[in-house]
Amino acid sequence: MEIGSNVTIDRARFDKTLIKHGTKIDNLVQIAHNVVIGENSIVVAQTGISGSTIIGKNVTLAGQTGIIGHISIGDNAVVAAQAGVTKSVPENTCVSGYPAKPHKKAKRINACVQKLPDLYKLVNKLEEKIAALEDVLKEKNG
Numbered sequence: 195m196e197i198g199s200n201v202t203i204d205r206a207r208f209d210k211t212l213i214k215h216g217t218k219i220d221n222l223v224q225i226a227h228n229v230v231i232g233e234n235s236i237v238v239a240q241t242g243i244s245g246s247t248i249i250g251k252n253v254t255l256a257g258q259t260g261i262i263g264h265i266s267i268g269d270n271a272v273v274a275a276q277a278g279v280t281k282s283v284p285e286n287t288c289v290s291g292y293p294a295k296p297h298k299k300a301k302r303i304n305a306c307v308q309k310l311p312d313l314y315k316l317v318n319k320l321e322e323k324i325a326a327l328e329d330v331l332k333e334k335n336g
Contacts, residue, residue, distance in 0.1 A: 198223070198239070214251075226263065238275075250285060272297075 195213055197203075198221035203211060206228045213219070216234035224242040231237065232251035241255045244263030249255070253267050256275040267273065268285025278292035291300035 195219070201225070204229075204245070220257075232269065274300075 195215060196218045198219055200221055201219055201223045203225045204227040205211060209228050211225065211227055212230045214231060214233045217231050219237045220239040222240050223237050226243060226245035228246040229243050231249040232253065234251060235249055235253040237255045238257040240258045243261045246264045247261055248266040250267055250269035250271065252270045254272045256273060258276045259273045259279065261279045265282040267283045268287065270286045271283045272288040273279055273294065274288065274290030274297060277290045277294040279289065279294040283289055288297040289295060290297045
């Protein structure tokens with residue numbers, strides 16, 4: 195295993211903090227007490243793993259990910275950069291965003307968020323048109 199510079203690994207209070215064979219930990223990572231990281235996993239810079247979390251085998255935790263305590267990340271999972279993981283992640287899954295969700299869903303949500311300013315303008319225009327049509331109908335039905 196490899197551990198980069200300025201990595202903090204807390205000792206366990208009741209059980210063990212384990213980092214298994216073949217795991218690579220980049221610089222500036224925080225690993226809390228009672229965390230278990232499985233074989234051949236990669237933990238990239240500025241990742242924080244809260245206490246009593248279990249990370250499976252062959253897991254990738256990309257840069258600046260945050261993981262809440264007392265959950266598990268399944269084998270072969272990928273947590274994309276800057277994701278905030280608040281619930282357990284099943285094996286063979288890629289998650290991203292905050293709160294972390296399946297990557298495809300997170301991409302669709304992000305695409306919609308990018309369009310919000312244009313949608314806001316469109317809704318305002320439609321409201322104005324509806325108000326004008328209502329005024330015309332009031333005058334006709336008068």
